[in-house]
Amino acid sequence: MTPSAPGSRIAGKLGLTDRVFAGPRSRKLLAAVEAGLKRVDHALERELRVADSLADATSRYLYEAGGKRVRPMLALLTAQLGDGATERVIDGATALEMTHLGSLYHDDVMDAADKRRGVPSAHAIWGNSIAILTGDILFSRASQIMARYGDDAIKLQADTFERLVLGQMHETVGPQEGDDPVDFYLQVLSDKTGSLIAAAAQAGVIFSNGPTEFEAPMVTFGEKAGVAFQLLDDVIDLSADPDETGKVPGTDLRAGVPTMPYLVLGQRTDAGSVALRARIDDGVARISDGADPAILDDALAELRDHEATQATLDLANAWSREAVDALTPLPDGPVREALTRFAQAVADRSS
Template sequence: MRLFRGAQDRRHAKQLQEQLELIEAGLQEHLRFASPIADAPARYLMHAGGKRIRPMLTLLTSELGDGPDELVRRAAQAVELTHLASLYHDDVMDDAKLRRGVPAAQTVWSNSVAILAGDLLFARASSLVSGMGEEAILLQARTFERLCLGQLHETVGPQAGEDPIAHYIQVLADKTGALIATAARMGVMFGNGPAEYADPVTEYGERIGVAFQLIDDVIDLSPKKEQTGKRAGTDLRAGVATLPYLLLRQRASEYSADAELLARIDAGVTAIAEGADPALLDPEVEALRAHEVTRETEATATRWAEEAKQALGALPRSSVRRALERMADSIVAREG
C-alpha cells in the first residue's frame, strides 16, 4: 500500500515504517504469556502476518496533531490486539479453515482454545486502554459492543421484512468499520489533534472498513489462490451470503437466468454441507465472478471509498490527507 510519493513523502513513509516497527515490537511483548499453553495460540495469528492497516491509520491521523508518541503507539497496539482477538472468534463462528493463508487457529487446537485465545487478546487490549483515560475506555467498550452486535446480527440474519442488503452493509459497518473508525479516532485523540477532526476521520474509517469488506467479497471469487490464500468461492461454498450473492438473489425474481444460477448455487451449497466435493460448485463460482452483480459490488465498494474521502473535507490539504485518500483508493484497488 503505497501512500506517499515524492522525496518529502518518501521521508514521511520511512518515519511511518519506523513507528510501525516499534508497534510491532510492542505487540510481540503484549502477546507474551507466562503459560506456554496460552502463549502459542495467542501469538499464532499475529505470526501469520497481516497488513496492519489499523495501526497505520492511527499513526497517520496522529499527525494531524503532534504526531506519534508512546501513547499513540499504545492506542494503535490496543486496536490491533482487538482486531486479532476478533479474528479468533470469527473463525470459530464461521467454521473457517484458513486465515491469512495458514490453518485457522481452531483447526490447530480446538474451538475452545481458539475462543479463549481471543479472550486473552481482548483482555490485553482492555488492559492497555485502561490507563489511557475514561474517553478511551468508553470508546473501546462501545467498539467492542459493535463488534459483538455485528457478529450477532450476521449469525441471526435479517428479520422478517428487513432488507437483506441493508442488513448486510450494517453488519460490515459493525464488524469491520467500527474498529477501523476507532483506530482513526484514537490517532486524533492521543496525537492531540484538533477536536473538530475526530468525527471526520471516524466517518472516514468506518466507510473504508465497509469498502474493504465489499472488495473482499469480490476477491473471494478470485481464482488466484496464491494471492488470496484460499480457494475461489470459499465463502460462497460455505453458504456465506456475500453482496454478489445477495444482489443475484434480488435479481432472481425478474430474470430467469439469474433464478437458475441462484438455484444451482443453493443446491450446491446444500450438497457441500452434506459432504459433497466443494469442486462441484466451480462452474457456479466462475459464473458469479463473471456476472454483473460482481461488477456492481465493486462499484458499491468504490462509492463507499469515495464517500470516505469526501468525509476528509474538514482536514487541511497536507501529506497526511493525501495519504488517507490514497489508502482509500488502495483498498478498492486490491485484486485477488
C-alpha cells in the same frame, strides 16, 4: 514461525508505499509511519506473550502468520494531525490490532474457515474451544492496554468491541422479515469492519492530542473506508488464486456466509441469475450435509464473472468516494493526500 518484515505485511495487495504514500510530499510521512509500525510490531510481539505455554503459542499464531496492519497504519497516519507517534498512539494502535486479531479467531470458528493468512486456521489446529478462548485472551489484553489511558480510552475500546459483537450477531442471525438484505449487510459491514477502522482513525487523533474537530470526520472516514475494504474483500473471496486470499476461493459462500456479490445476484430477476443463485443455494445445502465443498467450484467461478460482482466493485468505489468526501475539514497536505489514497486503495487492490 518468524514474523515477516512489517513493511511487507502492510504493503501486500494494498500497495502501501506505491499507492498511499505516492508523491514527493509523502516521503517524510512514509518514514514516520514506517518507524511507528516497527514500534507497533515490537509492542505486539511483547503484548502477545503469555506465561502459559499453550496460550502463548495460540495467541501469537495469527500475528506470526502476517497481515496488512491496516489499522495501526491508519492510526499512525491520523496521528500526524497531532503530536505524531507518541507512546499513547503506539499503545492504542497495538490494542486495536489485537482486537482485530482476536476477532479473526472467532470469525474463523463461526465461518468454519480452514485457512487464514495462508496457514491453517487456529481452530483447525487446536479446536474450536481453544480458538475462541484465544480470541478472548486477545480482547482482554487489548482492554488492559487501553486501561492505561483512562476512561475515554476504555470507552473507545468497549464501544468498538460492542459494535463488533453486534455486527457478528446480526450476520449470524441474518436479515429479518421486512429487512432489505443488501442494506442489512451494509450495516453488518459497518459494525464488523467499519467500526474498528473508524476507531483506529479516531484513536490516532485522540492519542496524539490532535484537534478535536477532526475526530468526527475521522470516524466517518474510517467507517466508510472500512465498508469499502470489506466489499472488495467479498470480491477477492471469489478469486481463483488462493495466494491472493490466503483461503480457498469462495470460502465464505461455501460455508453459507452471504457476501455482497451473492446478495446482489439475488436482486437480479433474469433467468440466468435466478438459476445461478439456485445452484449456489443447493450446493451450500449439500455441503452442510457433508458433500465435498468442490461441488461449488463451477458456480462460484460463474459468480466471479457475473455482473453482480462488478456491481459490488462499483459499490465499493462509491463508499470509497464517500470516505474521501469526509476528509474535507482536514487541511491540505500530505496527511490528507495519504488518507485519500488509502480510501482509494482499499476499494481497488488490483494493482
